[in-house]
Amino acid sequence: MNIQQIRNATLIIHYAGKKFLIDPFLAEKGTYPPFANSARQDQNNPLESLPIPINEIIEHIDAVIVTHLHLDHWDKVAKEVLPKDVKLFTQNEKDAKEVQSAGFQHVEILQEDTVFEGIQLIKTNGEHGRGNMVNLMGHVSGVVFKHPDEKTLYVAGDTVWYQSVEETIHTYNPEVIVVNAGANQLLEGGPIIMDKEDVYKVHQARPTATLIAVHMESANHWGLSKAELKRFVAEKHFSAQLLIPDNGESYTF
Structure with missing residues (x-):
């Protein structure tokens, strides 16, 4: 397994001989206006440039996983540059229909028993904030990767620490956990992804796992x-x- 941080939640994961692209946010630095009702209203998104050219990111992709359709996980550039015949996984039928409307031909909804090229892909739940923020921010997901020749990987997605994250960790005992840890937030409502205390709780739940903290300092609402x-x-x-990781940095497990 090799995991490369591209930017924000965008990852390239080589797993059991296949290349996965996670949550592609591919526009040039400063393309989009800042997210409203949040900090740094004078800074356009993304805040950082891509560390490698787009063609290197998208070449030889076996599958794309989009955990949800917020702009910083699935943007206009991703829709334009990704091959329309690529295998693409979404969290639910609503997201699948929207992705299909952009011309993508091989869209599949992740389940708890999805198998792709011998790799088990298990959709996990998330909560994109707490209290009223959960409904405001909408449905999100994560994914567990399992294969006999690889360590188990849990990509938690845009979620705070809560019971379902803990249950996922205890059920699948992942050896590597990717957490979106920028404490991104709106002006009211608190963090909508993990803050430092949430990251600590992930560690306490699985002390032997290697944690990788991503989704940091790449959009104006980071905290x-x-x-x-x-x-x-x-x-x-x-x-x-x-x-x-710094953008572009990778790790092999």
Whole structure:
């Protein structure tokens, strides 16, 4: 398994001989206006440039997984540049129909028993915030990857820590966990993805797992910096279990 951080929640995952692209957010730096009702209204999105050319990101892709359709996970550029015949997984029928309306021909809804090229893909639940924010932000998902020749991988997606995340960890015992950890938030309602305390709870639930923190500092509504998270994990003594990649950085497990 090799996991490469591209930007925000966009990942390239090589797993059991297949190349997966996760949550493609592919526009050039500053293409889109800032997300409303949030910090840094003077900064357009994305805040960072892609670390590698788009053609390198999308070449030889075996499948795309879109955990939900918010702009910073599925943008106009992704719709334009991805091959329309690529295998593409969505979380539900509503998202599938929208993706199909953009011309994609091989769209499948992730289930708890999806198998792709011998790889088990298990859709997991998420909550995109707490309280009223859950309904406002809409449905989100994550995915567990399983294969006899690979470590089990859990990509949690845009979720805060809550019971279903804990249950997923205890059910599948992932050895690698990717968490969206930027504490992104609107001006009211608190974080809509994991903050540093949520990341710590993931670690406590699975102390032997390697955690990879992504979705940080790439859109205007971020609330937790990489530097702050590094200081926090050092204080909590789990720096050895948490990786905070720079854009373009990759890890092999």
